[in-house]
Every structure is written in structure tokens, then in C-alpha cells.
Amino acid sequence: MAWNEPGKGSRDPWSKPPGRPPSGGGGGGLEQLLRTLKAKLGKLPSRSGSIIGLLLAVVVSWLLVSSQVRIDNGQTGIVQRFGYYARSLGPGLHLRLPRPLETVTKVNLAELRAESGTVHALTTDRGLVEVRFTMQYQVSDARRYLFAADSPVSVLRSAVDSQLRALVGRHSLDQVLGTPRGDLAPPLRAAVQKVVDRTPVGLQLMTIEIQSVEPPAAVHEAYAAISSARDESDVLQDQARTYASKVQASAQVDAQRLLEAARAEQSESIARAQSDVAGFAALLPAYRQNPALTRHSLWLAASGQVLAANAKVVDSSGQTVIHLSVGGRGAGPASAGSSAAPAPEVKDKQP
Template sequence: MAWNEPGSNGQRDPWNRNRPSGDKHGLEQAWRQLKARLGKFGGGPGGLATIVLAFVLAWLLWSACVVVGPTESGVVLRFGQYARTLGPGLHFKLPRPIESVAKVETTRVRSVAGNVRMLTRDENIITIDFTVQYQALDARKYLYSVDNIDTTIAAAAEAAVRTVIGQSTMDQILSGQGSALVADAGKTLQHTLDGYDSGVRVTEVSFQNVAPPQEVKDAFDDVNKAREDKQSAENNALAYASKVVPIARGDAARIAAEAEGYKAERIARAQGDAERFSLLLKEYRAAPEVTRRRLWLETMEQVLADNAKVIDGSGGRNIINLPSAPAAAAPPAVQADAAQGGATEAKP
């Protein structure tokens, strides 16, 4: 009969131990034996059982507390599924493995870099090194919306740069419009990441080493030098214009003022002459003979005042030219008398 068949009460098992009479009595006997063995270690208040219990309670308390830093956000997972988001400070949660917390620094600026070599709109080859800086605004989306966020941002940034550069010419890229292209690339990248629901914000996109390939670098250097010479000539022209234009405007204003003065003078003189003629006409109508003689005398006085005089005292046989004194040296009365005497003699 086998040792483990029913009814073998006196049989010994292979380990030379008597088989218990029943399952219930066997469990009770095993419990008493275990209690007896642990009696000397866990029977008192400082025994092994108490130490183990205290250790378990401490571990549960430590696992239930979580501290989130002032620059962080905590994402709580319950059995691997999102439960809630914790802000900065001390929080309590269910111990592991029920709940776990993943912390994300929301104020930290992260960066990824890349390089593209592509054709521009005017079919020129250009090489661009770019850098993208970003922040995690939503910790949950940052952790679980996309896989490998840095790789995703790098791929999206390369696509945005290719889109912007492919729509621009080489001159636009290498000239002062580069900053506008960088801004367009940043907007395109942010729109793409928002479509991914990534929970990140692009803070800056920058281009470095924007240059044509080494094979054609010398030709593009010549083009850039020519562009710089053109810009220098334009600047010199603008500086000359800013210097000459104000002088020309001043001269124009002076000439216009002189013309206005000359106009006013001529009008005033014409009006004075007209007024004088009107007065003479009135005197002439009152005394025609006297007025005629007076006008003749005044005219001769004006004519002879600026001319040399010739005195003939020989009846026309001998002419002696005598230098006369300036008209201003002779008294007006003498000149008038001389002119009147000459006029009298000349009159028939």
C-alpha cells in the first residue's frame, strides 16, 4: 500500500514524519509550530513582527507623500492611467503601486537642433543649421500626447524650415529678410505642435550658419560683396541728398523772398510814378508853360550831372577841354543856373 493512500495511519511518509490525521488538525499544528518558532523573536513589543509592521507603515506613509517643486507639475497615474495633475507643494496620494507621480519642469527651457540642405524657390542650394527652444506648458500632454517629444519637435521644426525656405529666394534668405523668415518658421512650427496636442510652447527659433554649399561659396561671396557695395553707394547718396537738399531748399526760399521783395518794390515804384505823373498832369493843366520849362530843366540837370562839359569861348575856332568837377561838388543852385543860362542862350 502506498504511503499516501487513505487508511495508512501507521505508515511513515518519505521524510520519516507521521502524517496528520486530518487537514484541520494539520493547519492548527503548523500554526502552533510557526508561533512557537517566532515566539522568542516577535512575542514582545520590540520583536520582529513589530519592527516589520513599523517598517511597512513608514514605507506606506513615505510612498503616500509627494513634494512638487515650485517650477514643476506632477502627473498622477493610477494603475498606469492618468488621474490628476498636482501643482507645486506637498500632496498625498495612494501608495505604490496604486498611484505613481511623474514630475515635469514647466519653466525649464529645452532645446533641439537640426540641419537642412534644400533648394530655394529660385532653385539655389542652401544649408541651414537651426535651433528650437521650447517649454512644457501642459505636463500631461508633454508626457503622454506624443512619443519622444524631442524627436517629434525636431522633425516638425525641419518641416517648418523647409516650408519657409522653399517659398523664399536666396536673396531674401541672405538679406535682411532673414528675421522675418525665422518668425514665419516659428509660427508654422507652433501651429504643427498645437495640431499634435503636444502641450509645448515654442519660445524661439533661430538660424545659424545660413550659407550656400562650399562648392559655390566663392560665387555667393562675390554676390554678397556686390550687394554690400550697392548698399554703401545708396547710403552715400542718401547722405549727400540729406546735405544738399536743405541747402537747395534754403536757396529756393531766399530767391522766392527776393522775388517777392523785388515785386513789392516794382509795384510801389510804379504806383509812385503813376501818382507823380498824375500830380504833374494837374500842374501842367494849371500852368502848361511853367510846367514844361520845369520839366526841361530837371531833365537837363539829370543828363548833365553825369557828363563832362565842354566850354567853347572862341566862337568855335579853338576848343579847350576843361576837366569839370564832379556834379556833386558844384552846388545845385549853380548847376541849375548854368543849365538855365545855357537853355536861354540855346533858345532862339
């Protein structure tokens, strides 16, 4: 149907009666709002208008400045839109939505951070030790570092504590206290890094050093006594080994000397026996010709040796007393007639 019928006047919905503003919606409403704002600003004094203009300029400038962010070298910017991760920014100048629409958190990836701590651990023989350590780490993934855990450093510290207790628990107390501190650090670092890799928190362990391994203060005196006794035992063992080596060397020298003396005596006895055998062999032809004369000659020679080797005393009866010496000691007096063997009877061999 037509909007304007004859005789009923204008029924155009877009027309307005005199003195009434247009009904809502569309561009007319926005224009009317701007006109109303301009009219109200026009009614203000000139001084108030300049202040509002200045405020608008400040707000616009703040919006422009807050939309820019600079990321330095070695840093990563994490952009959050309404609290959720949006993107990562590398080094340089970037644009973002003004706050509170977007916020940027800068994470320094080049910074070498340090942490130290003390761990109490039990050895295989139930000995308690106190281990002090220091470690250095870096942020390897900024997004994981901010969102993977409430406290990534606590996760790393817990990994160090657990792996250090496991490492100490595989050794005895003497082994832990006697092992150089530098030998415990490499396996500990490798074990901790494996745990951190399985629980990604955006951290990388760079170095870890064992500062000290000692008993706790509460039992330090008892361990000191044990250590002193162990040191004393080591000293005594060293002295015993030194004395044993000295005695063994002296015994070897004595044994060598006795062996050489025995060999010399053996050679001398063999030579003397060979000489006696040669002498008897030389007498054998004479003995075969005249045995009695040969025996008498041997008796005279033996008697001469006995008389020459022992003291002789002549008593008042005219008998000769001979003091026989056996092994360097006197065996007592013996008369010449009783102690000496009778001379063999010499008979000429008749042809």
C-alpha cells in the same frame, strides 16, 4: 424541522466535535488564522520575534512614506493608477496609493528647454542652403506631454524642419542669402506654433533663432565663387555709377557754359545787327540825296577795313599785292588792281 430531535443526539451544524476545528468561512476562520499565526510566532525564539516586528515596522513605515509625494513650485504631478492616468497634482504635499498601485511622474513646467539643429532646404531657383537654428520651448500641458505622443520633442522638431523648408522654398537663393537672419525667425515661429497647436503635444515654442544660412560644405567653393563674382559685379556697378555721375556733372557744366556762351554771342550778334541797322538807317537820308556818293563812301570804308586787316606787299612792278586771310588762313596773294573791286564812279547829281 428541528435540528435536534429526541433520541438522535445533537445535530447543530455550528457545533463542533471535540478536537476538530470549526469548518470554514465567517469570522471564525479569520480568528482561527490569527490564532494560528500567533501560536506560530509564540513558538519562535524571542530574538526572531523582535526581527519580525522590526520588519513589520519597516514595511509600515515604507508604506506611509511612499504614500506621500511632494510637488515643487513650477511642477505638475501626473498620477497613474495601474498605468492609466488618474489625476494631476499641483505644487504641495499629496497622498497617493503606494507603489505599484499608483505612480507619480513630475513634469517641470517652468523649465526653459533648448534644442538646436540643421536643415537643408531648396530655394525657388533650386539652390541648396544649409540653415542652422536654435529654439527654446516649455511644457504647457503635462498630461499631453506624457501621453499625446511618444516623443513630443520630435514632433516639435519635425514642425520646425517642415516650416523652415517651406519658408526657404518661397524665396530665391539671392534673397535667402541676402536676407538678414533676424527677418526669417518671426514668420518661422508663428508657422511652427500653428502646427503644434493643431497637433497638441503639450509644448509651447518660446523663441527660435537662425544662426546661419549658407551653402553646404560640398558646394561651398562654387557658391563662394558666385558670391565673389557678385561682389565684384557690385563694385564695378558702383564704379560705373560713380563715373557716370561724374561725367554727367561735367557734361552739365559744359552744357551750361556753352549755353551761356551761345546766349552771349546771340546777344552780341543782335546788338551788332541792331548797330548795323542803325548805321544804315542813319545813311539812308544821305543815300536818298546822293546815292553815288554814298556808295563810294561805303566802298572806301570797306576797302580800308580790308587793307587794314591783311598784309600788303609791293612787288618789283610797282603793284601792291594783298594777302587775303579767310578764317585765319591766307587765301593767297592778290594784286590790288585785280582783287579790289573797282571804285564806283562818282557823279555829281545835277539839280
